[in-house]
Amino acid sequence: MAETKTRARDAEATRARILAAAKVEFATSGLGGARVDEIALRAEANKRMIYHYFGSKEGLFQAVLEEAYLDIRDAEQALALDHLSPRAALEKLVRFTWNYYLENPEFVTLVNSENLHKARHLDRSEKIKLVSRRFVDMVQKLLDRGVADGVFRPGIDAVQLNITIAAIGYYYLTNRYTGAIVFERDFMTREALDERLEFNLETVMRLVSV
Amino acid sequence: MAETKTRARDAEATRARILAAAKVEFATSGLGGARVDEIALRAEANKRMIYHYFGSKEGLFQAVLEEAYLDIRDAEQALALDHLSPRAALEKLVRFTWNYYLENPEFVTLVNSENLHKARHLDRSEKIKLVSRRFVDMVQKLLDRGVADGVFRPGIDAVQLNITIAAIGYYYLTNRYTGAIVFERDFMTREALDERLEFNLETVMRLVSV
DNA sequence: TTAGTAACGCACTAGTTAGTTACTTGAGGT
């Protein structure tokens, strides 16, 4: 544990480089299209190290995915929605979700890849189930406060609301390439992005209002 | 063109079998994960025939994708929304979109795959651009009628509405595997599906109402 | 100093995979 000396071999750093390189490669090419050699090259590590730390290509994919989920769930908790009014908190959540997808496009692509494989990698992670429960609780509390204050209508399912908040941002961003062709507009200009976020805020606010 | 006699060799039928087999394989494994040999096997055709009719694996993918888009755009036109009241027409569109994704899961997976590859296959298709324009016009007309009747608020962008209608169904269905883990519920029971459709109808109706 | 152990790397393999070559078979026009 001597941090004083720069070490030629640093297990933690190598592992982290592999994980970061794998995230890029899996997000770019999917699980099937990703190349282990390419990951090793990008990580400036030897391919043998990938198998040393992660066992297999799928094991590596699982590690990447788990980290990605833990990251977003952490960021959500950091929003500290409890200290805001229900309406302000909900708006903050919608804005955050949108911006997170926008700034972390690998997250979205990884989730798509995992769903193509029927979530068989995520299913093994107990940690994910724990942080997910905390996330749903957060939104449920937010809804309950709003109903108590009389600003949200009662009877809204927190899970359905969560899915909708995710959907209206996620779909716009993952399907922006086919969307650009079908709708003949650039989805990624500053104006288009701002317009979409405003539209989504309107959608969610109308959905919960009494 | 003699249809009277059963022919041992039928170009049209072979082409169609390959296309159908490819749709299944690409939808199941993505473009990168799909195997040409597997497609030939499933189509009960020789692999050489795939290259004879479609030139390459990517050419085949492009043909599958184009057909999938033409199919859904055709089905939408068949809805004949002009003959319904604006509210009834919009509800019919939301229900149709949901059911189409549900009954044609390959469509959703193919679109995901194409977006992973930045829509480079779809971009080459002029036919797609034509039917897409017709689709957007249909929804625009529907909105205009609703505004004229005073049942929809003015200023709603038809493209944003389209994206939202697609998103709230599409996301639920593509991400049902990771969703089942994160939200700890079965997304595909009859009750869950009905509940989601009702929630989506509520979302859209609230979004357009004055 | 000296083992012991974990980090690391080269070079290989066994199996796949998209695409091709060289050929046979059958249908329809004349």
Added chain:
DNA sequence: ACCTCAAGTAACTAACTAGTGCGTTACTAA
């Protein structure tokens, strides 16, 4: 009856790909 050409097949190949065997090097504990 024959000829032409498209439909169809089997066997190949060159390149690639996930995973490994085996040896080397640096850090650590005693």
